[in-house]
Amino acid sequence: MQIKELLEQKPEGQQVTIKGWVRTKRGQATIAFININDGSTINNIQAVAEEGKIDQEILKKVTTGACVAIKGALVASAGSGQAVEVIADSIEIYGTADETFPMQPKKHSMEFLREKAHLRFRTNTFGAIFRIRHALAFAVHKYYNDNGFFYLHTPIITASDAEGAGEMFRVSTFEPNKAPKNEAGEVDFSQDFFGRETSLTVSGQLEGELGAMALSKIYTFGPTFRAENSNTTRHLAEFWMIEPEVAFYELEDNMNLAEDFVKYVINYALENCVDDLNFLEKRLLEEEKSKPQNERSELSLLEKLRFVVENSFERLTYTEAIDILLKSKANQKKQFQFPVKWGIDLQSEHERYLVEKHFKKPVILTNYPKEIKAFYMKQDEDGKTVRAMDVLFPGIGEIIGGSQREDDYEKLVTRVKEVGIDPENIWWYLDTRKFGSAPHAGFGLGFERLVLFVTGMGNIRDVIPFPRTPKNAEF
Ligand code: ATP
Ligand code: MN
Numbered sequence: 001m002q003i004k005e006l007l008e009q010k011p012e013g014q015q016v017t018i019k020g021w022v023r024t025k026r027g028q029a030t031i032a033f034i035n036i037n038d039g040s041t042i043n044n045i046q047a048v049a050e051e052g053k054i055d056q057e058i059l060k061k062v063t064t065g066a067c068v069a070i071k072g073a074l075v076a077s078a079g080s081g082q083a084v085e086v087i088a089d090s091i092e093i094y095g096t097a098d099e100t101f102p103m104q105p106k107k108h109s110m111e112f113l114r115e116k117a118h119l120r121f122r123t124n125t126f127g128a129i130f131r132i133r134h135a136l137a138f139a140v141h142k143y144y145n146d147n148g149f150f151y152l153h154t155p156i157i158t159a160s161d162a163e164g165a166g167e168m169f170r171v172s173t174f175e176p177n178k179a180p181k182n183e184a185g186e187v188d189f190s191q192d193f194f195g196r197e198t199s200l201t202v203s204g205q206l207e208g209e210l211g212a213m214a215l216s217k218i219y220t221f222g223p224t225f226r227a228e229n230s231n232t233t234r235h236l237a238e239f240w241m242i243e244p245e246v247a248f249y250e251l252e253d254n255m256n257l258a259e260d261f262v263k264y265v266i267n268y269a270l271e272n273c274v275d276d277l278n279f280l281e282k283r284l285l286e287e288e289k290s291k292p293q294n295e296r297s298e299l300s301l302l303e304k305l306r307f308v309v310e311n312s313f314e315r316l317t318y319t320e321a322i323d324i325l326l327k328s329k330a331n332q333k334k335q336f337q338f339p340v341k342w343g344i345d346l347q348s349e350h351e352r353y354l355v356e357k358h359f360k361k362p363v364i365l366t367n368y369p370k371e372i373k374a375f376y377m378k379q380d381e382d383g384k385t386v387r388a389m390d391v392l393f394p395g396i397g398e399i400i401g402g403s404q405r406e407d408d409y410e411k412l413v414t415r416v417k418e419v420g421i422d423p424e425n426i427w428w429y430l431d432t433r434k435f436g437s438a439p440h441a442g443f444g445l446g447f448e449r450l451v452l453f454v455t456g457m458g459n460i461r462d463v464i465p466f467p468r469t470p471k472n473a474e475f
Contacts, residue, residue: 002040011076011084018045018070018086021122022097024105025062033079034062034088036070039121042128042275046085047072058091064104065097065122110462117466117475125283128276129463132269133451137221139268140242140447143261144219149244152211152218154204159196160426167228168199169237200225203444204243206376206429209405212245212440213432219244221447229470233459234396236448238468245442251378251387251404254441255364258391258400259313262362262445267309269454270302277302277454284456297395301456304394313362318346318385321365324358325350345372351390351397363392375419377403379411389443396453402443409433 001009006016020038027033030051035044047070049059062068069092077085102108102116103123113120120126141151157171173193174180182188189197204220211218224241244257269277281301288296299307316324325331325340330353338347346365355363367385370377377386391400406412412433416423423430451463461467466475 003036003038003043003045004040006045006074006086007041007043007082007084009074009084011074013073013075015071015089016074016086018047018068018072019094020045020068022062022064022066022068024064029056032059032062034068034070036068037122037127039127039131042124042131042279043082046077046079046082047088047091048085049088049091054088054091058093061093061096062091063097063099063101065101067094067097068092069094110459114461114467121465124279126462128273128279129451129455129457130465131276132273132280132455133463135269135273136265136451136454137447139265139272140221142268143264144217144244147217149217149219149246150211150215152204152208152215152220154201154207154211154220154222156201156223157194157198158201158207159194159198160206160429167226168202169225169227171198171200202226203241205245205442205444206426208243208245208442209429209440210432212247212442213436213438216247217244218246231470233461234449234452236460236464236467236469239460239464240447242445242447243442245440247438247440249404249441250439251366251389251441254402254404254443255313255315255366255389258364258389258402258443258445262391262400262450263309265450266305266454270305270309277305280455280457304456305454308362308393311361313364313391314359315364315366317367318365318369318388319367321346321350321354321363325353328353328358330357343369343371348397351392352394355392355394355397360394362394365390365392370415373403375415375421376405376412378406379415387441391443393449393453396449399449399453400443400445402441404439404441407433407437407439409437 001016003018003020006018018036020036023035023037023044025032025034032049034047034049036047037044070086070088071090072086072088074084074086077083103119113123121130144151180188180191202224204222208218208220220243222240223238225238227237228235246257284301319342322340322342330336331340336349338349340350366389367380368388369384370379370386373386373388377388379386387404389402390398393399406415409430413423413430448460448463452460455463457463461469
C-alpha cells in the first residue's frame with residue numbers, strides 16, 4: 001500500500017509495510033520517531049522504533065534520505081499531527097544516505113535546489129508541484145475527451161519553419177565539421193537524413209489544422225522547442241503546449257473555449273490537489289512575509305485560483321487596450337519602459353498593468369495589428385487587424401495565444417508572400433484552403449505557464465522536472 005492509502009486506513013493494529021524515503025528521525029536511544037515519505041502524498045507516515053525491538057546498528061542507518069521498508073502494526077497515533085502511525089517490528093535498509101545528502105530537513109533556496117535538480121523531487125515543494133502538474137495534465141486530456149476532441153500527435157521533427165524563423169533547433173545527422181557542401185559552398189542538406197533541412201517543432205498548429213479539417217475537433221499536447229535566448233522566469237527552450245484546433249469555430253467560440261478550458265483545469269486542481277495546494281499556499285504566505293508591504297499580493301494562492309474560476313475574463317480589443325494604457329497614470333508619469341502607441345507589440349509591463357492594475361482579473365485581448373501577428377490569422381475587414389486573441393493572467397502575462405485562421409486561399413497566399421515565406425514550402429498547408437476550406441480557430445496554452453499559475457511558483461524552471469534553458473541541460 002502506498003502511504004497515501006495507509007494514512008486513510010482504520011488503525012486496528014493490522015500488519016502493514018511502509019516503503020519510502022526517510023525525511024526525518026528524532027528521539028533518543030529508547031524510542032525513535034521516523035518520518036517516511038513515498039511521494040504518493042505530501043503527508044509523511046510516522047514509524048515508531050522502540051528500544052529492544054529494532055537493532056541499534058540498523059537504526060543508525062535510518063537517516064534523512066535513506067530508503068527503507070518498515071514492517072509493523074498500524075495503530076492510532078498518540079502524538080498530535082497524525083491520526084495513525086506504525087509501531088515498527090522490523091526495518092530493512094534498501095539504500096543508505098550519509099550526511100552529504102543535499103536535501104537535509106532545512107530551508108533551501110530555489111537556486112540551490114535547481115543545482116540539485118536530480119534530488120529536488122524529494123522535497124515537499126517539488127513533490128507538491130509535480131503531483132499538481134500530473135493532475136493538470138490529466139485534467140487537460142479529460143476536458144478534451146469529455147468534449148468530443150481527438151488527441152492528435154503532431155510531429156516533433158518538422159521541415160516547416162513557418163513560425164519561428166531563426167528560433168528553431170536544427171535536427172541533423174551531419175558531423176558538425178564534415179557537413180557536405182554544394183557547389184556554392186553551402187551545406188548540402190539534400191544529403192542529410194531527411195534529405196532537407198529539419199528542426200524541432202515550435203508549434204503543432206499547422207499540422208493540427210490539417211487534422212481539424214477532417215476530425216473537426218482536435219487537440220495536441222506535446223513538447224515544443226524554441227531556441228530563443230530569453231532568460232526570463234517565463235521562458236523555457238523546451239516546454240509543453242496544448243493546442244486545440246476546431247473546425248467551424250470563430251473568434252468568439254475560440255475565446256469561450258479558452259476560458260472554459262482554463263477554468264475547468266484550475267478547478268480540477270482545486271478539487272483534487274487539496275493537500276498540495278494547502279502546502280504551497282502556506283509556503284507562499286511565508287515567502288510574502290519577507291516582502292515589503294506594498295509588494296505583497298492581496299489574495300492568497302487558493303483565493304487567487306478561486307477568483308479566476310468564479311469570475312468571467314475581461315474581453316477587449318487591442319485598440320481599446322492601447323487607449324487604456326495611453327490614458328493610464330503609469331503612462332502619464334512615464335513609468336513604462338517601452339512607450340505605448342498603436343502598433344506596438346505589447347510588452348510584459350503593459351500586459352501586467354492591464355491585468356493586475358486596471359482590470360484585476362484575467363483579460364482576453366483581441367484584434368491585434370496584423371504586422372505583429374502570424375501570417376495565418378484571419379484578416380479583419382478594416383485591413384489593419386487580425387482575429388487574434390491573447391489570454392493574459394496575473395503574475396504571468398500571456399498564458400494563451402490563439403486566433404481564428406485565415407480560410408480564404410487568395411488572402412492567405414498573399415499574406416504568406418508578404419511575410420517572405422515561399423508558398424512552395426507549405427503547399428500542404430495551403431491545400432486545406434483549396435479543398436473544402438472552412439472557418440476554424442484554435443490556440444496554444446503553454447502548459448508550464450499554467451502550472452506556474454496554479455502552484456504560485458515564481459520561476460518556470462521550477463515547474464518542469466528537467467528544465468532546458470540557455471546554457472543549461474545538465475540533468
Ligand atoms: P511570449 O510573448 O510570452 O514569448 P509567444 O507570443 O511567443 O509568448 P506563442 O507563440 O503564442 O507565444 O505560444 C503560445 C503559448 O506558449 C504562449 O501563450 C505561452 O503560454 C507559451 N510559450 C511560448 N513561448 C514559451 C516559452 N519559451 N516557454 C514556455 N512557454 C512558452
Ligand atoms: Mn515568445
